[in-house]
Amino acid sequence: MKALVLEEKGRLSLREFDVPGVMGPRDVRIRTHTVGICGSDVHYYTHGKIGHFVVRQPMVLGHEASGTVIEVGEEVRHLQPGDRVCMEPGIPDPTSRASKLGIYNVDPAVTFWATPPVHGCLTPEVIHPAAFTYKLPDTVSFAEGAMVEPFAIGMQAALRARIQPGDIAVVTGAGPIGMMVALAALAGGCAKVVVADLAQPKLDIIGAYDGIQTVNIRNRPLAEAVAEATEGWGADIVFECSGAAPAILSMHQLARPGGAIVLVGMPVDPVPVDIVGLQAKELRVETVFRYANVYDRAIALIASGKVNLRPLISASIPFADSIAGFDRAVEARETDVKLQIVMPE
Numbered sequence: 001m002k003a004l005v006l007e008e009k010g011r012l013s014l015r016e017f018d019v020p021g022v023m024g025p026r027d028v029r030i031r032t033h034t035v036g037i038c039g040s041d042v043h044y045y046t047h048g049k050i051g052h053f054v055v056r057q058p059m060v061l062g063h064e065a066s067g068t069v070i071e072v073g074e075e076v077r078h079l080q081p082g083d084r085v086c087m088e089p090g091i092p093d094p095t096s097r098a099s100k101l102g103i104y105n106v107d108p109a110v111t112f113w114a115t116p117p118v119h120g121c122l123t124p125e126v127i128h129p130a131a132f133t134y135k136l137p138d139t140v141s142f143a144e145g146a147m148v149e150p151f152a153i154g155m156q157a158a159l160r161a162r163i164q165p166g167d168i169a170v171v172t173g174a175g176p177i178g179m180m181v182a183l184a185a186l187a188g189g190c191a192k193v194v195v196a197d198l199a200q201p202k203l204d205i206i207g208a209y210d211g212i213q214t215v216n217i218r219n220r221p222l223a224e225a226v227a228e229a230t231e232g233w234g235a236d237i238v239f240e241c242s243g244a245a246p247a248i249l250s251m252h253q254l255a256r257p258g259g260a261i262v263l264v265g266m267p268v269d270p271v272p273v274d275i276v277g278l279q280a281k282e283l284r285v286e287t288v289f290r291y292a293n294v295y296d297r298a299i300a301l302i303a304s305g306k307v308n309l310r311p312l313i314s315a316s317i318p319f320a321d322s323i324a325g326f327d328r329a330v331e332a333r334e335t336d337v338k339l340q341i342v343m344p345e
């Protein structure tokens with residue numbers, strides 16, 4: 001089967017590549033339909049590593065996927081061939097201590113698609129545990145199904161924030177994840193979400209949603225805009241999604257006394273934090289790493305129409321053109337949010 005293979009840093013090829021795998025009794029075989037290109041896939045392509053995860057041998061990319069079940073293991077009950085599904089790309093050890101605590105996203109034994117040395121899903125068929133494969137309602141398209149993975153990070157951030165109805169939130173950074181966080185925060189009960197970035201095209205895309213107010217920090221200090229939006233009190237929740245050092249250093253200024261900071265963005269290198277600034281308001285600091293137990297909720301919100309991710313899909317690229325698609329993702333056009341690859345029928 002043909003797969004999109006990252007041969008080494010900076011070199012992709014579309015070639016025959018058989019991902020090793022055997023169907024177990026609790027697995028399903030899925031024909032992949034749509035796979036989103038994620039910032040992490042692009043980073044492996046351009047840098048060959050993320051932190052201590054280093055690409056040392058050819059690896060199939062992709063982890064944001066939807067598809068159709070074509071075979072089920074003998075113990076699988078909730079899925080059958082023909083079901084349209086999306087897949088959660090991280091597979092923990094179900095017997096691990098972290099899994100037993102319900103925090104399987106931080107299970108040290110988790111294997112995650114397209115995180116070296118584990119292959120991803122930009123290939124026509126994948127084998128996956130049924131327990132991490134979710135049926136899509138008829139009203140949710142394959143394209144939306146492939147958006148569940150990045151939206152799940154927004155859901156995790158909203159859950160960590162412990163939003164109360166009517167909260168006002170700030171999101172620093174309007175990349176794809178910042179946008180997902182803003183929409184999850186609204187769906188989670190925020191009355192208003194202020195989204196800040198330097199790139200006006202990104203702000204225009206997210207600003208088109210009801211309940212979102214945007215601030216271009218080239219034109220206006222964010223602290224001033226947040227003070228105005230909250231009558232000088234500060235935001236209940238600050239979602240830091242930029243990973244940018246200046247934003248992290250000043251994030252406490254945006255929060256109200258007793259508010260919360262949720263760290264979603266991942267700085268490439270360690271960055272300074274104003275601890276006293278956090279202490280002086282007794283801010284609660286939460287961190288997010290991937291997600292656990294949110295796929296069902298994310299799918300339910302999309303199916304209900306409360307969350308519309310369709311405006312964030314910027315292009316659907318045929319699998320045959322996926323190298324060009326990745327090169328477009330590397331360009332990081334300010335008008336692109338999510339690029340998706342569609343597999344041949």
Ligand SMILES: [Zn+2]
Nearest residue numbers: 038064149150
């Ligand atoms: Zn992703």
